[in-house]
Amino acid sequence: MGRRITPMGNTDDRTGQRIVPETTRRAERSPGNRYGNRPTMKDVAARAGVGLKTVSRVVNGEPGVTPDTERRVQEAIDALGFRRNDSARVLRKGRTASIGLVLEDLADPFYGPLSRAVEEVARSHGALLINGSSAEDPERERELALALCARRVDGLVVIPAGSDHRYLEPEIRAGVATVFVDRPAGRIDADVVLSDNFGGARDGVAHLIAHGHRRIGFIGDMPRIHTAAERLRGYRAAMEDAGIPVEDRWMSLGVTVPERVRRATQEMLSGPDPVTAVFTGNNRVTVTVVRVLAEQSRQVALVGFDDFELADLLRPGVTVVAQDAAALGRTAAERLFRQLDGGFVAPERIELPTRLVERGSGELPPAR
Amino acid sequence: MGRRITPMGNTDDRTGQRIVPETTRRAERSPGNRYGNRPTMKDVAARAGVGLKTVSRVVNGEPGVTPDTERRVQEAIDALGFRRNDSARVLRKGRTASIGLVLEDLADPFYGPLSRAVEEVARSHGALLINGSSAEDPERERELALALCARRVDGLVVIPAGSDHRYLEPEIRAGVATVFVDRPAGRIDADVVLSDNFGGARDGVAHLIAHGHRRIGFIGDMPRIHTAAERLRGYRAAMEDAGIPVEDRWMSLGVTVPERVRRATQEMLSGPDPVTAVFTGNNRVTVTVVRVLAEQSRQVALVGFDDFELADLLRPGVTVVAQDAAALGRTAAERLFRQLDGGFVAPERIELPTRLVERGSGELPPAR
DNA sequence: CGCGCACCTGACAACGTTGTCCAGGCTCTA
DNA sequence: TAGAGCCTGGACAACGTTGTCAGGTGCGCG
Structure with a gap:
């Protein structure tokens, strides 16, 4: 292989100087478990000399903390490099602020803009996007969608590969908002956004x-x-x-x-x-x-x-x-968040118009 | 807007028959919390008349369960529509089996194949991919990367928008595997995969x-x-x-x-x-x-x-x-999992060769 | 000076899962 | 038949966070 490999030791882009950070060592992962012993709110609380809940309040910007206490907590956070564990937060709160996108193939130029549009809407609602490609395989679509549900995504945007989506019924009933794009859902009643x-x-x-x-x-x-x-x-x-x-x-x-x-x-x-x-x-x-x-x-x-x-x-x-791939994605995502924000909405089928763009090849007369 | 909206009531693709599922009602979300009251292992255990841990064993395919018990548990799972809550699992196990990808713009045709390649490698390691676009904004790159760390992704593939990545040092030290692609990391020592x-x-x-x-x-x-x-x-x-x-x-x-x-x-x-x-x-x-x-x-x-x-x-x-965008993505992701599987690996800079493809426009002689 | 009120703070339980460990029942052998 | 060992099942704690609630402090007013 023609690849060239050099041992690291970055140089700064601007100065060209060699940068050797004093320590960017990876923490030894303890054998079975733990995120490399990350500090928790408990650690922060101990260091700041306050209670656990006070740390939580500071981290979440809740009111009811004196400026002085807040400062002490913030210092402890910075000193320890604490970052809230959203997994635990999710477990407690029930919402993950993430949505899933199951599409056919990210490398297809049609789905890039669609995916990006979904991401933008998600971002504007403070949600992250988890996505995966089904490669046009119904079984893989199913696996992927259910894996996303197991992660407890709040909602799911699906570009169907299969034609039977009854496997999603328990999930929808359990509260996972779901919208299908580009192709309709099979055998279940759900929101669909299509082109004409x-x-x-x-x-x-x-x-x-x-x-x-x-x-x-x-x-x-x-x-x-x-x-x-x-x-x-x-x-x-x-x-x-x-x-x-x-x-x-x-x-x-x-x-x-x-x-x-x-x-x-x-x-x-x-x-x-x-x-x-x-x-x-x-x-x-x-x-x-x-x-x-x-x-x-x-x-x-x-x-x-x-x-x-x-x-x-x-x-x-x-x-x-x-x-308009972006419009498909945007419409679907907006529809999804409408479900999430507003509770139940009766499923609809939304059809976006297409547009004929004349460039010459379609206006050639019949040969001979 | 030219969109056409029809109330639902799907028709089956193949038969053309109208399908009205008896109940695909969304569960009323209880006010603050709970995933629409999803069944938990506890519920399954109660229904199957077994202990909590036994359910866990069945769900995870662990040994030590008689076929008869397993069958009873499985029936309860199916009846209740139980699906394991991976958030809780993650909290307990410490690994999320997901990796993050921060790129510039998913809609750019260059990044589609790259993203897809990363996804394939992740998939082969049983991991999901969470991705986001930085839109070439260093601040947004930072936010995104840190949000992914808060979700406790196991690793991070980053296409840098900014030129200073010291903000990732605490994360790397805490055990988040990190690989930069397409452009080198700024001011930290990390794996980099580039084209020449x-x-x-x-x-x-x-x-x-x-x-x-x-x-x-x-x-x-x-x-x-x-x-x-x-x-x-x-x-x-x-x-x-x-x-x-x-x-x-x-x-x-x-x-x-x-x-x-x-x-x-x-x-x-x-x-x-x-x-x-x-x-x-x-x-x-x-x-x-x-x-x-x-x-x-x-x-x-x-x-x-x-x-x-x-x-x-x-x-x-x-x-x-x-x-080769796909090769960039693949190489980076493989490198990432090498870090995850094998513990610490000294950071390297990997440079992939480019290829001149002659098609005519470069072979034109100078005009006049 | 004393009481009440507002405002901070922290102890505690709970979220749903998995790891540890022990109890009980079974089989097999001496 | 008794004892040892194995196999199955379950009780319990812990993961890191947030909601609830009660306690404590200080201040203002009567």
Whole structure:
């Protein structure tokens, strides 16, 4: 491996001087237990010569402590490097001020902004965010969600991988606020925040039809994924509205790995009556299809679901049906805290609109 | 707002039937406290007619329980919907099986894969990941890191925003494993995992020089950010190696918002002796510069630090110095767990190599 | 000067779990 | 059949914090 390793001894960024802190030794962890013998409120109280509860009051900024006492306690805190143990606090108070986010894959550019939006809302409510990726595996989603519940997160934002979420019923009944995003919950009654997948896809396909296309391909994700199914439904609706009978060979659903998408695209583009336009079901598919089309001599129109960075810089620019990932996350998180702050709220299904962004690829006329 | 809201009453994905679960009512939260009156081990024990510790044994799969007793306990658990309270467990055991990640911005495509890699390693060690964005604000980084310590995360992976991390010394001494990624820690002695920013930038600029360029611009992030400073240093080194005196107007450092970058680029490209090539200091800058160059009639060579999706699809393809974000995250997390599993390890600085990916934009000859 | 009141302070229990330790019942052997 | 040893089960304390409540001090007013 090409990595270079040097023994430490940092240099200060600004002065370039070598810094050797007198002691940044890790405390020997006592064998089974204890956080490296951290000081507790008891220790602080002893050192400050006050009672336990007085320390608690100072730490939490509660009233009823004379300035002099407060100063003594604060000095002891600083001297010992005390930091309140929130685990114990949580145990006592019942609220953890943290929420969980179960998503599909943090590395997917669609979920980054969504996750960030959830985090911002959480932050504004003083909560931390614990998140995990389900990798599109229902079992893993379940494990993750339940692990978060065991940590007693106050609420849960879930981007479902599975289609049966009854396993969450006991948790919801026990008071865990829950909101589903991007895809609906399966078999339970809960808040859901979605994009208008059906309408967006229909509009996108209609846009191609309006530019003269009739043989239009659809390449999407596995049909068991709700968004994929909805977008396919939108495609079918647009075609039907235009009175165009859809041929089976124009549709391809399955995993979104490049190889499959590539093959599917090539098949649609070959044969006697090839498609003259393609509608792609998500950003990963779109990117692969753009690559395939770049290799074609013939011009093929393209509209993709999901916006992506640089779509405007390609030639032609890629026309997309854009959904607002950040708005999805924000709306879901706000909904979550509404549940937490206001007690029970009847579950709703919130659908956010999509937006057709014309950049050129969708406005190409049918070739030949 | 264009959102559509419908009262719930889910339909099953597969059957289309309307599902109305008999009761998914949220438990009334008792006023101050309690997790909606969740059952505890005590409740389970009472129902199963066994002792508290026996329940604990069953829940944790400890030996010493007859199959018959185990079955009774398991039934009680299922009937009550019991789930172990990990907060209490943590309090007792001292380890939380969770690690914290403080990064700059989850929505940045560079950090998605990094975060995901950290998560995977954490998962393989049975730990959860709590993360937060510092938004490049040192104070917020500090708050976040300390909040995570208060939750008693076992370890911390930090992408520094600030340049002084002495505030972490008490935590490290108390046993919180800590690894810094992407940028070094300031003023403390800790593990650091970096890309070879200096070498990568030097190689990238040398590549431009090898293709005949002499007037080469550098547009980067704020110089207080370590990576930006290192990359600038690499630029200077390459120029010096080639015996080219660098002019001040060829360099522009500052925030990476599009407006500033755009202006900086335009300035370098105008005037009597404009630059014939540009080296960009990170992916956000690169993208903006690509946009500006696309508007130019003249061809300008470009090499960017950081790879980005679709760089190969642009015309010309964008030549980049690629760093492996996932490898950074993975290496850091592995290092973290090495500390956690193996006790004290002397801090090291690990530097991962970068890779020059030629795609065309860096191989353009100087215009005119 | 004495009483009452306000204001501080601290002892104590409780949160839900796990580690320790002991009791009781069983089996196996001498 | 008695004793030893093993296996199972449960009582109890402890983890570090916060809510409750009662005690103590000092001050003002009658």
